[in-house]
Structures are given as C-alpha cells and as structure tokens.
Amino acid sequence: MSEQNNPRRAFIAAAGAGVAGLGFTAIAPGLHLMAVAQAADATTNSPAARKAGEAASSAVRWGLLVDATKCAPGCTKCVEACHTENGITEKMPDARQNSQWIRKIELVDRRNGRKTELPMMCQHCANPPCVDVCPTGASMKRADGIVLVDRHSCIGCRYCMMACPYKARSFVHAPLTEQNPEVPRGKGCVESCTLCAHRVDKGQNPACVEKCPEGAMIFGDLMDPNSAISKRIASVPTTQVRSDLRLDVGVRYQGI
Amino acid sequence: MRNWLFLAVVMAFLAQFAWAGDQANSRTPKPVIEIANPGKCVAPPEEMRRNHMEMLKHQRDRTLRQGIRGEPVTLNGCIDCHASKKTGSVLGAHESGKGGNFCESCHAYAAVKLDCFECHQPKAKFKAAGVMPGVKP
Numbered sequence: 001m002s003e004q005n006n007p008r009r010a011f012i013a014a015a016g017a018g019v020a021g022l023g024f025t026a027i028a029p030g031l032h033l034m035a036v037a038q039a040a041d042a043t044t045n046s047p048a049a050r051k052a053g054e055a056a057s058s059a060v061r062w063g064l065l066v067d068a069t070k071c072a073p074g075c076t077k078c079v080e081a082c083h084t085e086n087g088i089t090e091k092m093p094d095a096r097q098n099s100q101w102i103r104k105i106e107l108v109d110r111r112n113g114r115k116t117e118l119p120m121m122c123q124h125c126a127n128p129p130c131v132d133v134c135p136t137g138a139s140m141k142r143a144d145g146i147v148l149v150d151r152h153s154c155i156g157c158r159y160c161m162m163a164c165p166y167k168a169r170s171f172v173h174a175p176l177t178e179q180n181p182e183v184p185r186g187k188g189c190v191e192s193c194t195l196c197a198h199r200v201d202k203g204q205n206p207a208c209v210e211k212c213p214e215g216a217m218i219f220g221d222l223m224d225p226n227s228a229i230s231k232r233i234a235s236v237p238t239t240q241v242r243s244d245l246r247l248d249v250g251v252r253y254q255g256i
Numbered sequence: 257m258r259n260w261l262f263l264a265v266v267m268a269f270l271a272q273f274a275w276a277g278d279q280a281n282s283r284t285p286k287p288v289i290e291i292a293n294p295g296k297c298v299a300p301p302e303e304m305r306r307n308h309m310e311m312l313k314h315q316r317d318r319t320l321r322q323g324i325r326g327e328p329v330t331l332n333g334c335i336d337c338h339a340s341k342k343t344g345s346v347l348g349a350h351e352s353g354k355g356g357n358f359c360e361s362c363h364a365y366a367a368v369k370l371d372c373f374e375c376h377q378p379k380a381k382f383k384a385a386g387v388m389p390g391v392k393p
Binding site for chain 2: 050051052053054055056084087089140142143144146148150151152175176178179180181182184185186187188189197201202
C-alpha cells in the first residue's frame, strides 16, 4: 500500500476526487435528486431507521469517510469495536486464519518517512469484483450499496477473496459457538465488513464509527447532498483507494 | 381433478391422526414439545408444524438480500420466544431428560438435521464474551 511513492498517485487521487464528486446531486444540468425520506438525522448524525417491512432502497447509498489525518497511531479501537459488535472472538493457531473484517494499515512515505495510519475494510464498491466472480450468487450488493455475503448460499469457494483488490474478506476455518444473535457467522463461509447492516437498519452508525475516539469516521448517505458525509466530500479532497480500478467505492479516505 | 380432491380429503383425514397423539397412552413415541412462553405463535400451530421451514427460508432472503426487517417471522424471534427457560437455548437436551429443547425435539424425532445453528446463535439474548485482541499495524 505504499501509494505515497507512486508518481501517478497525484493523478489517481485527482481522478478519485472527480469520481467522488460525480456520484450525487446533478443527474443532468438543472435536474437534482430530491431529498430522500431516509436521509440522515442532522442532529445525531446517524442514519434514520428503516420502517418495519420496508426494503433497502436504491435511493440511498451508504458510505463511509475516513479522515486519515485524525487516525491515531497505534490505536485499534475501531478494530476492537468491530470484533465486539460482530462476535469475532476466535483465535486460530495460525493467526493468518483469524477473521478480519477491518484492519489498521500504515502507509510510509519513503522519501521523508511520514507515516499515515488508516483502517482498511470492505470498500463497498458499486461495481464489486467479488459479486462478479461468485458462482452461487451469494456475494451480493444490497440496493443501498452494502456489499454482503449471503451465507445461506455461500459454498466457501473463496473465489471472491481472490477477486477483492482490498483483501477485505476472510474465511471461517473452525466451528463457532460464540456468535452474537444479530450476527450469525460460521465455519465454511466467507465473510467481511457488513457496514454493520444490522445496526444501520435500526438507525445506528456502524460500531467502528461509533467507537472511534478521534471522530475520524463519518457514516452516511452518499446520495443525499445534505448528509454530513456528502458535504465533506464536496468540500475537501478525498480519495478512493485504487480509483484506477473504477470500482466506485463507498468508503472514501481523506488525507492520504 | 376429482382424483386430487379425493387425495386431499384422504390427506386431511390422515393428518388428523398425525397430530392427534397429544393424548397420552398412545403407543407411538412422541417428541416432547415444551412451550416455554405462553402466547401466540406467528401462525396457528397446525400451520407452524407444516410450514415453518418454508417461512424461515422465505424470510431469510427477504431480510438478508432485500434488507427487510421487523416482519413477524424472524429466526431470532422464534429463538427468543421458544428458548428453554432452563438453558436459554432452543437446542440441547430438555431438562426432563427426555428429548431435546424446542427446535431439537421434533427434528431429532423426525431425523431432520439443521445447519442453521452452525451460524445462528441458538441461545436467546446471548452476548459474546471475549474479544479478539486488535491486530496492530
């Protein structure tokens, strides 16, 4: 991930910001998206809960903005929050087999040694390669942009893990018994960040966003020009990691 | 058409026997079905016995793929209401020593093997205790 050294980085970053800016507001000149019923609650800055019986709607696109300049070195609160929320408790003898829905990574600019840390997780692409390659249709994108594994049809082939450019997915290697009721997970299936879909549907922010002590993460609706996340993306330069792949990701970074 | 009607009548007739065995001193062994919480199921018991698997399989797609929440049928709902008061679980042995807890009783009896609980937590209101330590960068 040492993109810092890449001479094309400036270009990629610029292109990323361009794509980010295209995602919302103007459909055509003079034609704008109307405010969506499910827009975020401006006071608490958490998404509005969906009514019982209502399906996720494509009028919403959930996204996450990580301000890497605020992300504290060595802090893993978001990772711990994720593990607690999603009941990720198992420790494999080989640590590489542990499930990992979110991880901290460090970028080093080799020219001057400047270090940047950021959390990396499923980027919730609009054009997800994991969905393209899945042979059973288990890898899927919900109408509101959340990319999920439907573990009811996952056969554990791990093709999606190979396809993902962000190494965002894990495979469960051992039987589990300590699942949280709201987050079923089990041996033989691939899993990854769900943007805490079970919380978002209740009108709460994802656990990592809620527990970040620096307030470095904003969650919200990328389609709503008045959401905190859209306003931030409209006002500061933000990056889509590997924007060259044109996956149109839902997780954006500021300050990398 | 006539044949089908006839068949339906015969089936309805036989079905009466299938579950008439609540009365004791029947010679056929019966699964122990303990209802932990009084109240109303999401559908009448006759319908639940026959169709709960279809309801659940239909619902899981609605919830997971379409994101629809808060509908009457939810697996966590079944578990919350049907978990044994003693063990808090819908699986495992029943405290009477005969048969299993709610979701296990009939399934053991009818030799149905479920994989649902490899992922779904069989204990109502369970809270995972430990937390895997954070992976340092």
